[in-house]
Amino acid sequence: MFSPRTTPWPLVALFTAGYLAPYLLPTVVGRLDVGLPLSATQAGAVxxxxxxxxxxxxxALASRVERIGARTLARAGLALAVVGYGGAALAGSVPAVVAGAVLGGFGSGTATTVAATRIAAQPDPHRASSLGLLSVSALAGVVYLTVPHLGGGHGQPLAAIALTALAVWPLTGRLPRATADVPARSGTGGARRPPHLRSGLVLVAAMPCWSLVQNALWGVSGRIGLTQAHLGEATVGAVFAVALGAGLLGVLGAGALGPRLGRAVPIGGGTVLIAGCVAVSASATGLASFAAGEIAWNALYPVVLSYLIGLAASLDPRGRWAVLVGSASSLGTAAGPLTGSLLSARAGFPVMGLVLGAGLLVVAVPLTAVALHTAGRPLLPGTVRRRGGTPAAVVAASTGTPHGSVPQIGAPEQQVVDIPVPAPARPARDAYDTAGPRRAGVGAGPGA
Incomplete structure (x- = not known):
């Protein structure tokens, strides 16, 4: 249990352990085809x-976290990650590496599912997700700076993921065991079907495309730097570290900005800017263009992702949409490395960048529409929008509501809850007699 004023560090750590594998994907994929008898396309497939x-x-686990218990699932996921990634790091045969990577991936997904569910139950899910992205970006940057100095082979990045999962294990003791420990933020906690069904489904359908584009480029960024920009592995690693550092600044900025711009502007406008960065990075032929594209892209990517995670979390306090959107995003992430490898092998990196950028421009439309439809806009000072009615500030001004009783600018829109009111009792018959109703003061004389 975490109070609204405390930082949920166990969730931040669990989020970091679950997201680290996707963040280290370029070096994992890049080292698979160097240390093992795999082609670039086969490494992307792994x-x-x-x-x-x-x-x-x-x-598989989106609707089972509360029933099984967050602590039990988190520990199971971390154990699978330690065994899977650790075994893959030590293995020297392709089948063993693939099996370990798949097992570790399931563990990472389990940890991410628990973290997403619990973050959605926090009073400020955007802040918690921003801290998680901040943590994983910092850790990934350290790994990118360290791994090139530890020798070749595929084991180092996989071992880093396994050790992170092992380090997070002790922090799971503060997670709840049973459903009774899960806090509810609204009266929808017991709903059978997730609320905002249409918006949630659109978000689930759009997220795979958004993530596919990001990870199609991220999965081949290492090869772009090595083969097209003609940079060394240490230089490419340094660029990635600086890029992830820019991502840290982006996440800090997103956390400081909060909901002041709503969600539509950061999600829609940020996605359009990312499309341009993808095209620049994919067409890079030297250090300057490669670094500019990668750094700008990595600065924007976690910002938009944090708002998307917050948007999904706001749709359902029980975290079901957050988990489903995260899993749908992972589907796109999964297809990303293979898509990037195939596109770059057949059309070249620059054409791949143009295709991926165009795809982002298309998917920005439904994402922005969902953000607008779910009231992700900022509020004017002292207003609370009432669905289908007059802003509450107008009502407050005419009814003498005390100053400061409504949220100020930047506050999220308040949820409207229908409260059942019992039918009024029948009026008393004191003013009635056998002759019929009489109004007070009418027909009542001295002798009445």
Whole structure:
């Protein structure tokens, strides 16, 4: 249990352990085809299998976290991650590496599912998700700076993921065991069907495309730097570390900005800017263009992702949409490395960037529409929008509501809850007699 004023550090740590594998995907995929007898496309397929396993965990466990218990599931996921990634790091044969990566991916997906469910139950899910992205970006940056100095082979990045899962294990003791420990933020906690069904389904359908584009480029970014921009592995690693550092600044900015711009502007406008960064990075032929594209893209990507996670969490306090959207995103993430490998092999990196950028422009439309439809806009000072009615500030001004009783600018829109009111009792018959009703003061004389 976490109070509204405390930071849910166990959830932040669990979020970090679950998201680290996708963040390290370029170095994992890049080292698979160097240390093992795999082609670049086959290495991308292994990365896709890892992420597909992670997505399957989310879909399988989205509605079972409360029943099984967050602590039990989190520990099971972390154990699978330690065994899977650790075994893959130590293995020298392709089948063993693939099996370990798939097993570890399921563990990562389980940890992410628990974290997403619990973050959605927090009073401020956007803040919690921003802290998680901040943590995983910082850790991934450290890994990118360290791994090139530890020698070649596929084991180092996989071992880093396994060790992170092992380090997070002790922090799961503060997670709840049973459903009774799960806090509810609204009266929808017991609903059988998730609320905002249409918006949730649109978000679930759009997120795979959004994530596919991101990870199609991210999965081949290492090869772009090595083969097209003609950079060394240490230089590419340094660019990735700086890019992830820019991502840290982006997440900090998103956390400080909060809901002041709503969600539509960061999600829609940010996605359009990311499309341009994808095209620049994919066409890079030197250090300057490669670094500019990667740094700008990584600065924007976690910002938009944090708002998307917050949007999904706001649709259902029980976290069902957050988990389903996260799993749908993992499907796109899973297909990303293979898609990027195939597109770059057949059309080249620049054409791949143009195709991926165009796809982002298309998917920005439904994402922005969902953000607008679910009231992700900022509020004017002292107003609370009433669905289908007059802003509450107008009502407050005419009814003498004390100053400060309504949220100020930047506050999220308040949820309207229907409260059943019992039917009024029948009026008393004191003013009635056998001759019929009489109004007070009418027909009542001295002798009446």
């Amino acid at each position: 990365g896709s299998a890892l992420l597909l396993s992670s997505a399957s965990a989310g879909f």
